[in-house]
Amino acid sequence: MPQEATISQRKAGRTRRANVLSIVFLMLMFFLASVLVTLRILQNQTISKLQVEAQTSEGQISELRDKESTLVLLKNRLDLISQYRSIPSKQKNVYDAVSSKLPPSITVSAISLDTGGNLSISTISQDSQALQSLLADLTSEESFSKIGSISVESLSRGRDGTYRISLKLTSK
Amino acid sequence: MDISSLKLHYKTLIYPLVVGVASLILIIFVIVPQLQGFITGQDDLKLKQARLNTLEVKAKELESFNQEAYTEKLLNAFYYLPVDRDYNNIIGIFRELTASVGMSLTSLHPGAGQVSGSYLVKADIVGQVSSLGAMLEAIEKSPRVMKLESVETSTSTSGLLNATLTVSVYYASPPQSLGAVDAPLPKLTEKDQVILSSLTPPSAQSGSTTIVLPSGKSNPFE
Numbered sequence: 001m002p003q004e005a006t007i008s009q010r011k012a013g014r015t016r017r018a019n020v021l022s023i024v025f026l027m028l029m030f031f032l033a034s035v036l037v038t039l040r041i042l043q044n045q046t047i048s049k050l051q052v053e054a055q056t057s058e059g060q061i062s063e064l065r066d067k068e069s070t071l072v073l074l075k076n077r078l079d080l081i082s083q084y085r086s087i088p089s090k091q092k093n094v095y096d097a098v099s100s101k102l103p104p105s106i107t108v109s110a111i112s113l114d115t116g117g118n119l120s121i122s123t124i125s126q127d128s129q130a131l132q133s134l135l136a137d138l139t140s141e142e143s144f145s146k147i148g149s150i151s152v153e154s155l156s157r158g159r160d161g162t163y164r165i166s167l168k169l170t171s172k
Numbered sequence: 173m174d175i176s177s178l179k180l181h182y183k184t185l186i187y188p189l190v191v192g193v194a195s196l197i198l199i200i201f202v203i204v205p206q207l208q209g210f211i212t213g214q215d216d217l218k219l220k221q222a223r224l225n226t227l228e229v230k231a232k233e234l235e236s237f238n239q240e241a242y243t244e245k246l247l248n249a250f251y252y253l254p255v256d257r258d259y260n261n262i263i264g265i266f267r268e269l270t271a272s273v274g275m276s277l278t279s280l281h282p283g284a285g286q287v288s289g290s291y292l293v294k295a296d297i298v299g300q301v302s303s304l305g306a307m308l309e310a311i312e313k314s315p316r317v318m319k320l321e322s323v324e325t326s327t328s329t330s331g332l333l334n335a336t337l338t339v340s341v342y343y344a345s346p347p348q349s350l351g352a353v354d355a356p357l358p359k360l361t362e363k364d365q366v367i368l369s370s371l372t373p374p375s376a377q378s379g380s381t382t383i384v385l386p387s388g389k390s391n392p393f394e
Contacts, residue, residue, distance in 0.1 A: 015183050018184055019187045021188070022187050022190075022192075025195060026195055029194075029195045029199065032203055036206035036210060037202070039210055040206055040209055043213045043214070047213065047217055047220060050217070050220040050224050053224055054223055057227035057231050060231040061227065061230055061353055064235065064237075066239065067239045068350065068351045068357065070237075070239055070242055070246055071237060071351075071357060071358055072349075072351045072358060073346060073347070074245065074360070075358035076344075076346065076347045077246070077344075078249060078360070080342075081249065081252055081367055082364075084253075085367075089320050091320045092312055092320055095305065095323070099305050109326075110326050110327065111304070111325040112322075112325070113324075115321045
């Protein structure tokens, strides 16, 4: 009898422990669920608050629409102007390369600059030294930084001692 | 075996089993969905916070933006690069450019453009040979965005240079959208400020202002 009583006491103790642990676990689950639900409610409240604030800011931006349009248009124009200005003019570069080398004793009779930046120039001079100097300058290393090639199209000397020279320069 | 004896027999198992089932139901129907919702909600919260920050910054920038100071600059920019061909101004601009270098404009022929957003203008000018370089320079720095395409010259018996300049004159349509609410505000960079300062107002471009006064009596019946 005492042995049976001991066994039943042990069983009862085990059952009690199991019951207590089960209740603790269930309570923990309830606590976790309630924490999560509370967090969700708080989160939704924060999101709603942010939405309201965003709507207020949107309203402010809508009221300042004129300012935004001015800035967008200005930026658009400036970007385009910058883009067009960044393209160097081949024609101008070639013309500058030649005109800077022309001595005063050489007279230009005709100039032709095409869309590809190729320049044809006809000059007249009585000074052969000036012509030599022009050709030397145009064929220098410095000139070839701006021009691609140079060719003498024609060279003639009249009875009056006037030299006529036609040059063709291609842009780089 | 009746229920009470069965209850006594499985007393140790029944309670944890019921609690386990209840916990499982709680996990499946409450904890997991709430946890998933919370995680996605956090992402949503971050996005909304970022959007709000962008909107607040944009609203502050717009409030501090001095529209009046930039309206005149915008008009200058539109003068440099108009939205359409604007033939009226181009005639005046060419006349001023040629006059500024001591040449004279004899005719101007606007034509079709090689690419969209530009058109060709053929300008016949007369002047000294030495002024041609200055004229080409003036075109490059003109108050309209234009680019020299070709030059044809000949010298007349009087020694004056007759030149035909072909110039591409540019224009550009305004942007389709003038900014969405969420779109960040465009920033004017240092480069933009440099360009802005180089855009002289149309009124300052003509060297002298001509005031036309009425001639004769204001009231002929007096």
